[in-house]
Amino acid sequence: MAGSTGNDKSAPPPLPEPLAVPVADSHTHLDMQTGTVEEALAKAAAVGVTTVVQVGCDLAGSRWAAETAARHEAVHAAVALHPNEAPRIVLGDPDGWSRQGARRPGGTEALDVALDEIAALAELPQVRGVGETGLDYFRTAPEGVAAQTYSFRRHIDIAKRCGKALVIHDRDAHDDVLRVLAEEGAPDVVVFHCYSGDAAMARVCADAGYYLSFAGNMTFKNAQPLRDALAVAPLERVLVETDAPFLTPAPFRGRPNAPYLIPVTLRAMAAVRGLGEDELAAAVAANTARAFGY
Template sequence: MAARASNSGDTDHGNGGKDVPPPPPPPLNVPVADSHTHLDMLPHGTTVQDALDQAAAVGVTTVVQVGCDLAGSRWAADTAAAHDAVWATVALHPNEAPRIVLGDPDGWSRQGERAAGGDAALEAALEEIDRLAALPHVRGVGETGLDFFRTGDEGRAAQEHSFRRHIDIAKRHRKALVIHDRDAHDDVLRVLREEGAPETVVFHCYSGDAAMAKICADAGYYMSFAGNVTFKNAQPLRDALAVAPDDLVLVETDAPFLTPAPYRGRPNAPYLIPVTLRAMAAVKGVDEDALATAVAANTARAFGY
């Protein structure tokens, strides 16, 4: 999840108001999956089945619903159990762990004092994530990782502890580890080395440069690219995508965040995956169908469906 992401910058070029959903793109010839979405944040009045039907109509036949806290992780697991087209991941978002420990009721803050019982509350929450991760329709542990943009020095110990515990949970249950990495590249890679990475690691909304992409490729980590790869100021992301091996690339929406150009600033949803995938194919200089075939196989391999 792009925490409180700003969509300022690119303009909408007359494509409607900011609250108007973008039009559906032409369907893909080769079906793919949205490897990271938040259906629990759908616009009011839109059901999960609506979102799945809209996505399937353009060739997005599977979505990975990602948990960010206990309530969201339970919802993800329940939704995956109820819909064949949905797979779940469960976790405490990197900014959720310090919120629990520091007793910040508003969350996502740089400030806070250690809450009475905060460490015990974090351990209890992690135990529940562990329980949910064992469910067969839960195919990943995440999004977890480190976020030094929203969390200041006082919250980093809790964040890193939570990340290490999620790595252990993923390894014990043999599930993909889905990483949120914001302004913390070196430390994320350090913790993965120190703990020993699970068999499958996915860098959600990949945000590193080309040099980091080569490190991830050497380690066999998947890199999932979102709509921000289309943003005007995102040349470093496009450079990273260009060198990322085809067999380690995924595509995602992170909906409702990170809507691809030319619809930046409007609501994102799984049905917009074709816009991002086509932009990715152009960056890599490959045929759209070839990239879709690779992405579909990669997502199936990463999440085991």
């Protein structure tokens, strides 16, 4: 629409200056963004973001992720039931299944059926990760915690059996996420997506060999704990992501996010680390390829 202004919160941010060293967006949701996959990949490639990991959050999204990765060389898939999806299934909430086009009964049997399909998808070669899975105490009521925890344990087992990276969603549940990982025995590769802990937790994750992926929220004014965590994280364990369409980095917070905005976050990360953007980009690119095995 003609006459759109820079204050239009619905307008996509402009393309940033391209990175000289190509990087990957280690966590995005293309199915939740406007436009086509081809358009998103083209815009990203134009600024040096040449690879994306498309993450599923339910059965329909995981199927779509696998199908999209099979069609596009620049896309790798991760498949899972999001932590908030498991209680919906167990408690019989039809919203948890509406995107699959049919209502199904709740209960652990329904959850097991869904997890069995995630396990089958995880075996596909274009699927490089199992996730996002984990625990979310922000949106889940206490009666849903058992379903979340059961689902998380099943995803850990799937990742280990398939030899794929485990992609963690951890919201207000740091201690329990780390506890369950220790109890189950973590897979060889664990990625904390949209890392949300502090510097002390970052050191714990570093000692365990986990990867920490930072998103646009590390640029927010109130996000000093994230910047402190980034400052102490081993460089060889740092990733960058958008979690698009969410968590658009400053100064575009509140506007639509997409993989092409990775350079904005990466440059902010480089400033925190006291590194040149090329050096950080090279490390992040190598780390992402190593973590997801492509």
